[in-house]
Amino acid sequence: MPSLSYLLARLLQIIPTFLLVMIFIFLLVRLLPGDPAIAMAEAKATDAQLEQIRHNLGLDQPLPIQFLVFVKNTLTGDLGRSIMLKAPVTEIILDRLPTTIFLALYSVLLAICLAGPLAFLAAARVNSAVDVTIRSVFQVGLSMPVFYIGLVLLTVLAAQMRWFPVGGYGTSFLDNLHHLMLPALSVALYTSAIILRNLRASLIEVLDADYVQFARAKGLSRRIVMTRHVLRNALVSTVTLLGLSIGNLMSGTLVTETVFAVPGVGRLMLEAIFARDYPLIQGLTLTFAVLVSVVFLLTDIVQSWLDPRLRQS
Amino acid sequence: MSIVVQSSTRKAGRIGAFLGRAFSRPSFVIGFAILALSIALALFPQVLAPYDPLAFDLSAIQQGPSLVHPFGTDNFGRDVLSRVIWAYRVDMQMAFFATIFALLIGVTVGALVGYYGGIADTIFGRCVDAIITFPFLVLVIAIVAVLGPGLVNMYVAITAVNWVYYARLTRAEIMAQKANDYAAAGRVLGYSDRRIIFRHLLPNATSPIIVYWMTDMALAILLGSSLGYLGLGAQPPAAEWGVLIAEGRNFLLTAWWMSLMPGIAIVLTGLGFSLVGDALADLLRPKGR
Numbered sequence: 001m002p003s004l005s006y007l008l009a010r011l012l013q014i015i016p017t018f019l020l021v022m023i024f025i026f027l028l029v030r031l032l033p034g035d036p037a038i039a040m041a042e043a044k045a046t047d048a049q050l051e052q053i054r055h056n057l058g059l060d061q062p063l064p065i066q067f068l069v070f071v072k073n074t075l076t077g078d079l080g081r082s083i084m085l086k087a088p089v090t091e092i093i094l095d096r097l098p099t100t101i102f103l104a105l106y107s108v109l110l111a112i113c114l115a116g117p118l119a120f121l122a123a124a125r126v127n128s129a130v131d132v133t134i135r136s137v138f139q140v141g142l143s144m145p146v147f148y149i150g151l152v153l154l155t156v157l158a159a160q161m162r163w164f165p166v167g168g169y170g171t172s173f174l175d176n177l178h179h180l181m182l183p184a185l186s187v188a189l190y191t192s193a194i195i196l197r198n199l200r201a202s203l204i205e206v207l208d209a210d211y212v213q214f215a216r217a218k219g220l221s222r223r224i225v226m227t228r229h230v231l232r233n234a235l236v237s238t239v240t241l242l243g244l245s246i247g248n249l250m251s252g253t254l255v256t257e258t259v260f261a262v263p264g265v266g267r268l269m270l271e272a273i274f275a276r277d278y279p280l281i282q283g284l285t286l287t288f289a290v291l292v293s294v295v296f297l298l299t300d301i302v303q304s305w306l307d308p309r310l311r312q313s
Numbered sequence: 314m315s316i317v318v319q320s321s322t323r324k325a326g327r328i329g330a331f332l333g334r335a336f337s338r339p340s341f342v343i344g345f346a347i348l349a350l351s352i353a354l355a356l357f358p359q360v361l362a363p364y365d366p367l368a369f370d371l372s373a374i375q376q377g378p379s380l381v382h383p384f385g386t387d388n389f390g391r392d393v394l395s396r397v398i399w400a401y402r403v404d405m406q407m408a409f410f411a412t413i414f415a416l417l418i419g420v421t422v423g424a425l426v427g428y429y430g431g432i433a434d435t436i437f438g439r440c441v442d443a444i445i446t447f448p449f450l451v452l453v454i455a456i457v458a459v460l461g462p463g464l465v466n467m468y469v470a471i472t473a474v475n476w477v478y479y480a481r482l483t484r485a486e487i488m489a490q491k492a493n494d495y496a497a498a499g500r501v502l503g504y505s506d507r508r509i510i511f512r513h514l515l516p517n518a519t520s521p522i523i524v525y526w527m528t529d530m531a532l533a534i535l536l537g538s539s540l541g542y543l544g545l546g547a548q549p550p551a552a553e554w555g556v557l558i559a560e561g562r563n564f565l566l567t568a569w570w571m572s573l574m575p576g577i578a579i580v581l582t583g584l585g586f587s588l589v590g591d592a593l594a595d596l597l598r599p600k601g602r
Contacts, residue, residue: 004355015440016442017439017442017443017446018443018446020439020440020442021443021444021446021447024443024444028455028456028459029459031459036513040510066502075522139446139584139587140580140584141578142581142583142587143531143535143544143577143583143584143587144579144580144583145535145538145539145555145576145579146539146556147539147558148558148576148579148580151558151562151565151572151576152573152576154565155565155566155569159565159566160566201363240578246448247445247447247448247449248448248449249448250448250450250451251448251449251450254448254450254451255450255539255542255543269454270454270543273454273455273457273458273545274544276458281455281458285447285451285452285453285455286443288447288448288451289447291445292445292446292448293446295448296506
């Protein structure tokens with residue numbers, strides 16, 4: 001396991017990054033052309049009402065003070081009130097977040113199940129007909145936008161074959177799995193194309209490496225060579241890649257939630273944008289940033305656990 | 314003078330040999346053909362499209378693909394093929410404008426921080442960390458939300474995020490090049506920093522940037538059409554593939570061609586960029602790496 005000091009150093013690194021993230025998010029709303037109060041208020045708001053909104057938002061204070069207040073509120077979990085839903089932003093987000101995390105994990109799982117075996121198949125016989133077919137199909141998958149894959153799956157498997165519901169989330173765990181199958185698959189197809197490409201390349205490299213030849217030569221069974229030497233090494237790069245594509249994955253869930261009407265934070269983000277609900281947009285953007293950095297952190301930890309060489313640096 | 318002439322003919326010869334090697338690869342030829350056709354469609358839709366993309370024909374509403382309308386017609390009787398062809402103009406523009414400014418800004422910033430290092434490099438590193446902490450699409454739509462929907466605002470939003478990736482790539486390349494003897498020789502000869510960076514180091518760092526640019530243009534089309542689909546990019550009645558797919562969304566069962574056909578154009582164009590990009594990556598990779 002990685003040492004405590006490594007973890008601490010990694011955690012400390014996040015602080016300046018997050019300070020910048022907060023500045024970005026803070027400035028984003030301040031950069032609104034015109035007065036945010038006018039953008040937020042109803043068209044027929046009076047001057048007094050506008051003044052009230054400005055005061056509520058703290059907009060009558062100087063910028064640095066506003067920023068400190070924003071940081072303080074955020075750290076205490078207060079992200080303001082949503083204009084559109086008339087409820088605390090934190091509450092709304094916490095309510096919707098599990099759905100999105102469920103969807104994201106589901107699609108990662110599907111992507112691994114899809115790409116893993118196929119990568120082995122392709123790497124076992126480089127440039128064979130099987131390898132070329134697998135690679136071509138996934139190359140096309142890489143050129144397909146998530147919303148398009150989603151619409152095709154929706155039309156064929158949900159609307160025509162009626163194997164899956166056309167949208168929504170469901171109530172029980174199995175029901176969730178059933179409802180989210182197609183949205184997860186739309187994201188998984190794209191993610192698996194990225195994994196497959198990388199996994200295939202690293203498998204080919206590892207299978208050819210001296211230490212694997214050596215392990216075979218000293219008479220280790222095929223299974224032990226595969227699991228202990230080949231898989232472990234190929235895993236390092238796949239975990240890194242999966243971690244780094246978390247941003248892509250979240251972007252994908254945002255789109256797929258919209259296509260399949262899944263009540264997660266992605267769809268909420270889009271609704272907030274069309275409603276010009278700035279506190280909610282701000283809170284959601286921050287949530288996404290937190291999610292991504294948590295995954296980056298986990299990736300680092302898993303990586304240094306799988307590959308001790310990385311702990312030195 | 315003679316050295317200059319000699320080197321320029323040698324350069325022409327090298328480019329010729331490079332093109333020869335490129336065109337002997339089937340994947341490059343296919344990708345190149347797709348892109349050439351895409352550019353032709355983007356430049357001359359008025360010649361190549363059979364119908365006016367905006368003309369309603371209420372006597373031919375939602376007709377399936379036929380000889381008269383190869384891609385069918387939409388819910389206003391507009392010819393889908395013509396709309397897909399006119400959309401090439403918008404989507405190819407997106408591929409270019411959403412990436413070119415990011416490339417120019419990113420390469421300049423990356424070259425400078427890579428060469429000088431120091432405090433600027435540290436600040437740059439932190440900014441990169443912060444920007445990649447946002448999912449790309451989330452940050453772009455948040456910026457579009459502030460600026461308002463539309464193509465130009467979309468370019469601004471994408472550029473504001475995308476330059477980081479070019480800068481990161483260029484910085485790494487420049488730092489690798491800086492360690493070479495020829496860079497030290499330039500400094501000994503008393504060349505200005507500007508000359509060393511932009512005339513000596515950067516030209517040696519262009520291959521990976523060009524390769525990345527190719528894949529990035531494919532990504533820009535995916536991103537742009539997604540924004541169009543979500544209603545944040547190109548605005549109807551403009552013909553853009555994402556917008557066209559969104560228009561067909563309510564008729565998936567009765568008029569599937571409305572959404573299917575523009576999607577094929579996206580996939581095909583994306584494929585063209587990645588085939589050319591992959592082939593260039595192979596060809597430009599220095600031997601022995």
